[in-house]
Structure formats: C-alpha cells, structure tokens
Amino acid sequence: MQPVIITSAIVGAEVTKTQQPALPTTPQEIISAAVACYEAGAAIIHIHVRDAQGNATQDAQLFREVVEGIRLRCDVITQVSTGGAVWMGAGERLQSIECQPDMATLTTGTVNFGEGVFMNNRQLVETFARRLREHGIVPEIEIFDLGMLEEAMRLRSMGLISDPIQFDFVMGVPGAIAADPAHLMHMVRSLPPGSTWSVAGMGRHQLTLGIIALAMGGHVRVGFEDNIYYRKGQLARSNAELVARIVRIAQELDRPIATPTQAREILHLNRYI
C-alpha cells in the first residue's frame, strides 16, 4: 500500500481559544504544535497565523517566524494558507508566500463559507497561481465544491499549474460540498492521471472521511482548523492527538505513514529545483 501523507491543519482562521483552549495562536505555540504533530506522524503542516489578539492575519513576518521556527526543529513540510479568512483581500492573503514555504494552498473558485463568501474569482486565482509558480512554490489545490475542479482543469490547460497535481477535498463546510462519500468517489474519479489527493472533512466527518480516504489509497488532513473534537462532546486535547489517532487507524489498514522525505517524493516537491 502507498504511504499515507498526513497533513495537520493546526490553527485555521475561524476557531477561537474559547471554543478550543488548546488552539495554538502565538508563533511559539504554533511551532510547538507543528513539531508535536510531526512527531506523531504528520508530514505536512498547513499553516495559518494569528495576531496578538488571536485574530487571523496573513502578516508576512509572523509567517516567516513560524516557518523558520518549524524548520529549525524538524523537516516537516510547511504549507502556508493563501486562503486566509473570508474578510481579507487578495494582496493581504498572498503575503504568506513571502517566507518561501514548501507549499501553499490555492483555492480555485468562489464559495459560500457559512455566513461569509470565500472569494476566489478567476483573476485572483490566476494571479495566485502565477505568483506561486514564480516563487517555485508547489500548490495544493483546495476543492470546496465541484466547480472548483473544472476551474483547476482550466488552470492546468493554461499551463498555470502542472502535473502531478495535489488536490485537497475540503468537505462539509456549510454552503459548500457536503461531506458525502459519494461526492468524494466522483471527485477522485475525475482527477487527471498521476494526481494525488487528500480529504479534509469538517467536524465529525474528519474521522469518517479520513478512514474512507485511507481505504481508497488517498491522503488525510486532520487538525483543529476543521475539527476541534476527539468525539461527540469531547474536545481533542491537542492537534497531535488527532494525528496520532489517524496514524493508528492507518497502521491497522497497512498504510505506512509517509515521512516528510517520502511525502516530498510523492508530491514531487522538488519539481522547480
């Protein structure tokens, strides 16, 4: 069986410390949480940062501090968010790539996001794709709804993203695609040959869709950005606890856990070197 790449999305832009007291928000907390997830088996850390008040920000210096701090302590793959939060403009969102991370997210369409709108029109998406390519940063294409797959194929035909493409299916955001395994099957079948994919299920779907992805040969994203509970009514103690659980399940299914080095090979992260 192909090794499974586990991504830990440890912060996000929406969850608060009131909702999840173990949410890392300061640079040092984010770095420590990233290292703990790496030690538990994560190969990729999906990174957002927070300001001194705990609010989401795309501040370039905070991203630099976090990415450099993680790199001093381990070789886990750093993947910064270019999504930020729904109230942010394009220029603000793109600041996260200035620290030259290993990867960055790229969402290929606009979608309702709860009460907000996650705005990604064609001009923004093309600009982001070009900037990632100029910086030699490999994108992970975030798919919140089916039309975004079509838009990703358009970027591919324009030469703005290139094979092999890594997709992340973000499923169960209110207003976006439901966390229905049938939708996952359809999307996986629609991918270009050689693509890799992971699934990020919201809330209780994080575990169920993660297990389905393990069985299908896909990769898995866990962490507080998408889910703060260990089980119904019981908060997770840490991001690493969620990583450790999916590691145990993967091992039961005979899926080896990809090291960061293996994940770099699987995702062709050295394609621009």
Ligand code: KMH
């Ligand atoms: N916070 C969401 C509006 C990403 O990281 O690229 C967008 C998001 C996606 O989290």
Ligand code: ZN
């Ligand atoms: Zn994110």
